Amino acid sequence: MRAPANFSQDGSEGGVVRFSGDLSLSSLGTLPNRLDGVDGKVATVDLSGVDRIDTVGAWVVHRFASKHDAQIQGLDEDGQNLFDQVAAADVPVDRRPARVSPFARVVGEIGDAVVTTGRTLYGLLGFLGATTLAFLAVMRHPRRFRYNAVVQQFEAVGVAALGIVGLMSFLIGIVIAQQGAVQLRQFGAEAFTINLVGRITLRELGVLMTAIMVAGRSGSAFAAQLGTMKLTEEIDAMRTIGVSPMEALVVPRTMAAIMLMPLLGFYASLIAIMGGGLLCAWQLDIPFVTYVQRIREVVPITDLFVGLIKAPVFGAIIAIAGCFQGMQVEADAEQVGSRTTSAVVQAIFLVIVLDAFFAVFFTWLGWD
Structure with a gap:
């Protein structure tokens, strides 16, 4: 049985946070809340002690590392690929629709109506x-x-x-x-x-x-x-x-x-x-x-x-x-x-x- 997710903080080398245990959804527990309370400078995130990690765990670690502008170490090839996918998906969503001028909107609606009418006929x-x-x-x-x-x-x-x-x-x-x-x-x-x-x-x-x-x-x-x-x-x-x-x-x-x-x-x-x-x-x-x-x-x-x-x-x-x-x-x-x-x-x-x-x-x- 894998150990639950945990971390430890080391003030040496500019600040190091070492994760351990099972960083999966079922084993995270209160880890995200405890990470929010980490103060001080964090230069490195060490994942060499992690037994298992899934997408949710990778997202929690990625968010923590991005918040402190820290480097992630200790990943194997599969883990690095997972973090690359999570980082690529971390794109802010602009919920505001693109602004279109009233004239362009009216012309577009007229064009759509003409195309629909032509297809119907x-x-x-x-x-x-x-x-x-x-x-x-x-x-x-x-x-x-x-x-x-x-x-x-x-x-x-x-x-x-x-x-x-x-x-x-x-x-x-x-x-x-x-x-x-x-x-x-x-x-x-x-x-x-x-x-x-x-x-x-x-x-x-x-x-x-x-x-x-x-x-x-x-x-x-x-x-x-x-x-x-x-x-x-x-x-x-x-x-x-x-x-x-x-x-x-x-x-x-x-x-x-x-x-x-x-x-x-x-x-x-x-x-x-x-x-x-x-x-x-x-x-x-x-x-x-x-x-x-x-x-x-x-x-x-x-x-x-x-x-x-x-x-x-x-x-x-x-x-x-x-x-x-x-x-x-x-x-x-x-x-x-x-x-x-x-x-x-x-x-x-x-x-x-x-x-x-x-x-x-x-x-x-x-x-x-």
Whole structure:
């Protein structure tokens, strides 16, 4: 059994402290506290009497020698290597972060955001290509098409959304009619409120607000569902048994969104027109029959075509963005929430960008 760690102090030769015994963690005892009480000059630390030493013991001796600016003697090759490693690790840590100018920090954050956006768009384009290939594979092999999954998504994306979409559209129709009537009354043109409500709901707001609502409702659900399945390794299990996750999970959701968005958009436009008609009858004393006849006269059929053409594109963008973000979840439960948020933000952003593109495109076609 080795002797416990100890030391003795000799005042000769400029002051010598000789260590002995076992300088390991289990045998140090009160040695560090007793070393703190050593006074006087210490020129040499002698370790020739030490039986064993570990990293903690080496650190205690190194700290003592550094405090008194003493030389360490009596080490063999292994002991010297250990002390060299301890000395190399004895570097003060600067806990203060490097000072960065506000301008450089803002530019760096902008650069990081641009890089992240570019990578996300690149990944989204790749996912769009994978989804297209999955659609083609299902078309080549119709038996692999999952009708039950598509019908289930019909209910989740369309039927269950009728209530909230209808309420939102009805209120938007009332707001448009009320604000339009207030402004047009200044020019004695309250009757043109009907033109405003009819054209803006069928052409723009009906489909656009429905897309935003579907992105917040169904797009987030797609991301959360697929993210949870990715987290629980259900998607990996599907690949193991030979089932394509793109065909089984992404294609039904994308197809449901593409097919139901035109119906939801048309439904939202009709409800918004009804809301505008209610306000016109109440505030402008325009009978509802007259309101409907005026809508038929002033709203061209091209406005309906514009809304119906944009709707499936918006549905595809919403579904692909939601599924893409859900498939990006890794082994971290926190990512389910962050990816769901990213799916909603990404879908709404892309929908608005595409809506602006369609506005310019249809104007160029003369459908204005």
